[in-house]
Amino acid sequence: MPDTTTPDGTGLPEGTAYEPGERTVPSRARERASYDHETVHSILDAAYLCHLGFVRDGAPVVLPTLFGRVGRRLYVHGSTGSRPLRATAAADPGLAVCLTVTHVDGLVLARSAFHHSMNYRSVVVHGTARTVTDPDERRLALDAIVDQVVPGRSKDSRPADAKELAATAVIRLDLDEVSAKVRTGGPNDDPEDLALPYWAGVVPLARGYAAPVPSDDLDPSVQVPDYLTAL
Numbered sequence: 575m576p577d578t579t580t581p582d583g584t585g586l587p588e589g590t591a592y593e594p595g596e597r598t599v600p601s602r603a604r605e606r607a608s609y610d611h612e613t614v615h616s617i618l619d620a621a622y623l624c625h626l627g628f629v630r631d632g633a634p635v636v637l638p639t640l641f642g643r644v645g646r647r648l649y650v651h652g653s654t655g656s657r658p659l660r661a662t663a664a665a666d667p668g669l670a671v672c673l674t675v676t677h678v679d680g681l682v683l684a685r686s687a688f689h690h691s692m693n694y695r696s697v698v699v700h701g702t703a704r705t706v707t708d709p710d711e712r713r714l715a716l717d718a719i720v721d722q723v724v725p726g727r728s729k730d731s732r733p734a735d736a737k738e739l740a741a742t743a744v745i746r747l748d749l750d751e752v753s754a755k756v757r758t759g760g761p762n763d764d765p766e767d768l769a770l771p772y773w774a775g776v777v778p779l780a781r782g783y784a785a786p787v788p789s790d791d792l793d794p795s796v797q798v799p800d801y802l803t804a805l
Contacts, residue, residue: 590610590611591609591610591611592609592610592611592614592749592750592751592752592753593609594607594609594753595751597700597751598698598700598751598752598753599753600753600755603755603757606755606756606757607753607754607755608753608754608755608756609752609753609754613754613756614697614749614752614753614754615643617675617677617695617696617697617754617756618643618648618675618697619643619722620677620695621675621676621677621722622640622641622722622723623638623639623640623641623675624638624639624640624641624648624650624673624674624675625637625638625639625673625674625675626638626639626650626658626671626672626673627671627672627673627674628658628661628669628670628671628672628703629670630657630661635657635658637657637658639652640719640722640723641673641675641719641722642715642717642718642719642720642721642722643718643722644714644715644718646748646749646750647746647747647748647749648673648699648746648747648748648749649706649715649716649718649719649744649745649746649747650673650703650719650744650745650747651715651716651719651742651743651744651745652742652743653741653742653743654740654741654742654743656743658671658703658745659705659743659745660743662703662704662705662743662745663705663743667702667704668702668703668704668705669702669703669745670701670702670703671700671701671702671703671747672698672699672700673698673699673701673747674696674697674698674699675696675697676694676695676696677694677695677696677781678692678693678694678779679692679693679694679695679758679778679779679780680692680693680776680777680778680779681693681776681777681779682757682759682760682761682776683761683773683774683775683776683777684761684762684763684767684774685761685763685767685768685770685772685774686763686764686767686770689761689762689763689764690761691757691761691762692757693757693758693759693776694755694756694757695754695755695756696754696755696756697752697753697754697755698752698753698755699747699749699751699752700751700752701747701748701749701750701751702747703745703746703747704745704746704747705743705744705745705746706744706745706746711744711746712739712744713733713734715744715746716728716733716734716742716744717733724801724802724805725801726799726801727801730799730801759776760774760775760776761774761775761776783805786798786802786803
């Protein structure tokens with residue numbers, strides 16, 4: 575039989591696609607939805623900022639936060655006193671959340687205002703966030719979050735000590751209810767608008783990195799590491 579566990583040993587089944595569900599099938603532009611692992615994971619791996627939504631005291635809350643992916647699991651960390659992490663620890667079996675990641679790749683300008691759009695790649699994850707208590711998994715998660723921002727950085731920095739670990743909470747969200755949505759291409763103007771004298775097309779957007787700026791108190795003998803110049 576083929577191995578059905580992820581390389582990180584989480585034991586979650588691998589496959590070629592996530593199963594579409596009631597909460598992961600979009601009501602509009604369903605042709606843009608995708609459930610295959612490669613698409614979902616590539617969108618997640620190209621990001622480090624997500625938005626985490628949950629309900630607190632009957633009202634919706636959405637927080638921007640860093641995340642890391644390990645196999646079919648996402649990890650989020652924060653202060654033990656933060657609202658979502660306290661709520662996750664207090665809830666049984668966990669906290670119902672919705673996590674989203676979005677890349678904007680271009681501004682789509684149509685001849686009509688109605689058909690203006692964006693080219694984008696996005697992932698939406700529904701599920702139950704649970705507090706991570708196992709020490710080994712906590713360290714794995716924290717390294718993954720650091721490396722999600724800058725690949726290779728976790729091995730080139732001091733790991734968290736006991737005091738820092740005690741002040742840090744980690745929650746886990748399994749990639750079970752998940753979908754990607756992608757839009758590419760130019761504007762979709764109506765045929766009767768094609769002769770209008772307005773510019774139409776795409777303004778591409780791209781994420782970029784400037785040269786690293788050393789800390790004022792950095793020892794001059796410490797060189798910029800290769801993983802930073804590679805960015």
